[in-house]
Amino acid sequence: MLLTDNDLQSIWLTLRLAGIVTVILFLVGTPIAWWLARTRSHWKGPVGAVVALPLVLPPSVLGFYLLVTMGPNGPVGQLTQALGIGLLPFTFWGLVVASVFYSLPFMVQPVQNAFEAVGDRPLEVAATLRASPLNAFFTVALPLAAPGFLTAGILTFAHTVGEFGVVLMIGGNIPGVTRVASVQIYDHVEAMEYSDAHRLAAVMLIFSFLVLLVLYLWRPSPKNT
Amino acid sequence: MKSIVTLSIAVALCAAAHTVRADEIQVAVAANFTAPMKAIAAAFKKDTGHQVQAAYGATGKFYAQIKNGAPFEALLSADDATPIKLLEEGAAVAGTAFTYAVGTLVLWSAKPGFVDAKGDVLGKGDFRKLAIANPKVAPYGAAAVQTLTKLDLLEKVEPKFVTGENIAQTFQFVGTGNAELGFVALSQVMENGKITKGSAWVVPGEFYTPIRQDAVMLEKGKDKPAVIALLAYLKGEQARAIIRAFGYEI
Numbered sequence: 001m002l003l004t005d006n007d008l009q010s011i012w013l014t015l016r017l018a019g020i021v022t023v024i025l026f027l028v029g030t031p032i033a034w035w036l037a038r039t040r041s042h043w044k045g046p047v048g049a050v051v052a053l054p055l056v057l058p059p060s061v062l063g064f065y066l067l068v069t070m071g072p073n074g075p076v077g078q079l080t081q082a083l084g085i086g087l088l089p090f091t092f093w094g095l096v097v098a099s100v101f102y103s104l105p106f107m108v109q110p111v112q113n114a115f116e117a118v119g120d121r122p123l124e125v126a127a128t129l130r131a132s133p134l135n136a137f138f139t140v141a142l143p144l145a146a147p148g149f150l151t152a153g154i155l156t157f158a159h160t161v162g163e164f165g166v167v168l169m170i171g172g173n174i175p176g177v178t179r180v181a182s183v184q185i186y187d188h189v190e191a192m193e194y195s196d197a198h199r200l201a202a203v204m205l206i207f208s209f210l211v212l213l214v215l216y217l218w219r220p221s222p223k224n225t
Numbered sequence: 226m227k228s229i230v231t232l233s234i235a236v237a238l239c240a241a242a243h244t245v246r247a248d249e250i251q252v253a254v255a256a257n258f259t260a261p262m263k264a265i266a267a268a269f270k271k272d273t274g275h276q277v278q279a280a281y282g283a284t285g286k287f288y289a290q291i292k293n294g295a296p297f298e299a300l301l302s303a304d305d306a307t308p309i310k311l312l313e314e315g316a317a318v319a320g321t322a323f324t325y326a327v328g329t330l331v332l333w334s335a336k337p338g339f340v341d342a343k344g345d346v347l348g349k350g351d352f353r354k355l356a357i358a359n360p361k362v363a364p365y366g367a368a369a370v371q372t373l374t375k376l377d378l379l380e381k382v383e384p385k386f387v388t389g390e391n392i393a394q395t396f397q398f399v400g401t402g403n404a405e406l407g408f409v410a411l412s413q414v415m416e417n418g419k420i421t422k423g424s425a426w427v428v429p430g431e432f433y434t435p436i437r438q439d440a441v442m443l444e445k446g447k448d449k450p451a452v453i454a455l456l457a458y459l460k461g462e463q464a465r466a467i468i469r470a471f472g473y474e475i
Contacts, residue, residue, distance in 0.1 A: 072402040089403040090354055090387045172387025172398065190285040190362045190390065
């Protein structure tokens with residue numbers, strides 16, 4: 001594989017983005033998933049639908065809204081400016097924020113399913129053994145839901161690596177800052193550098209296949225418990 | 226009931242009449258030419274009945290699509306190199322290429338009064354981001370880099386570049402205010418011969434190689450009367466008046 005420095009830079013940037021987004025989503029997505037799995041509130045439907053929106057929305061819609069709301073005249077843009085952070089579009093952290101929204105369902109849904117599969121019983125047993133709700137969450141629910149977390153983490157990471165439309169719309173294609181691998185491939189194609197495009201595209205293809213292979217090989221067959 | 230029958234016969238007749246005289250033309254159009262093309266297509270339809278189905282985007286992308294079997298019958302390129310390349314490779318019809326517009330580069334900001342009449346704002350560096358079209362693929366991007374090189378400012382402002390994949394996206398970055406400044410096409414900020422919004426510096430022509438935009442008939446449009454008519458129409462005075470009103474020279 002003869003990748004240029006720019007290609008390697010874009011791969012490194014992509015991995016860094018996907019890694020940070022996955023960590024943030026573990027922290028943000030777990031409480032949402034827990035709430036969705038346990039609540040009887042009539043807000044469950046609307047919140048679940050909002051979480052699932054990025055699955056359905058075209059990236060151009062998400063990218064457009066993010067560009068406008070994070071811009072100098074948008075509400076998020078005015079907030080970040082007031083906080084002294086500046087504007088988020090064209091920055092690495094802007095991509096992180098966008099990707100957190102974009103990959104949210106890939107974290108929440110598997111974790112929610114895992115929590116639902118754990119059910120009430122183990123938590124009730126823990127409570128009778130005088131475990132506090134927080135204690136029961138960390139020592140009972142989390143370990144039992146671990147497979148769901150692994151699936152969610154892998155899917156979130158891989159989905160962020162595969163992001164393109166949103167990044168194109170708010171990234172501004174800055175080398176080392178927002179030019180991720182998918183955009184780099186697009187650039188190669190546009191510039192008619194097809195052999196460069198092929199090499200990087202092959203790396204992405206192999207990576208994606210391996211990730212999914214691990215996921216499918218590892219996923220245990222359904223148990224009858 | 227009777228009226229429904231009459232109506233459906235009328236609709237059927239209209240549809241039949243439509244297919245007899247009017248054709249649909251698939252045209253790939255450079256993103257910077259979006260606004261004038263819409264006006265020209267409307268006038269063309271009024272005069273000839275032919276419907277122009279235009280796709281707007283980056284010329285480099287159209288090149289790749291045309292080489293891979295896209296159904297375009299004509300290309301209105303953002304440059305003069307792509308039509309030549311397509312001709313050499315046998316994807317375009319020999320003898321049909323011509324310059325339909327010469328583009329003008331403009332330094333533009335959505336903020337009124339931000340850009341001065343001489344473009345000195347570039348040298349002051351009092352801005353966060355400067356949007357340009359990808360100079361590797363977009364002629365307006367290449368012209369922007371030439372201009373900055375000529376002004377001896379390239380190294381200074383390069384760290385502030387944000388790059389749009391084509392001139393339309395570049396305009397979007399500036400239009401939403403996310404980049405305070407950007408090099409865009411005059412056609413994007415001009416309406417009826419006037420710059421209607423924000424502030425702009427029209428870059429003098431000697432700062433960059435003229436952006437000649439050539440059109441060419443593609444193999445898929447060969448010998449089609451509607452395509453021949455459209456290309457002829459683009460050379461006509463009526464279309465040229467529209468093209469000039471949007472800030473191009475021709």
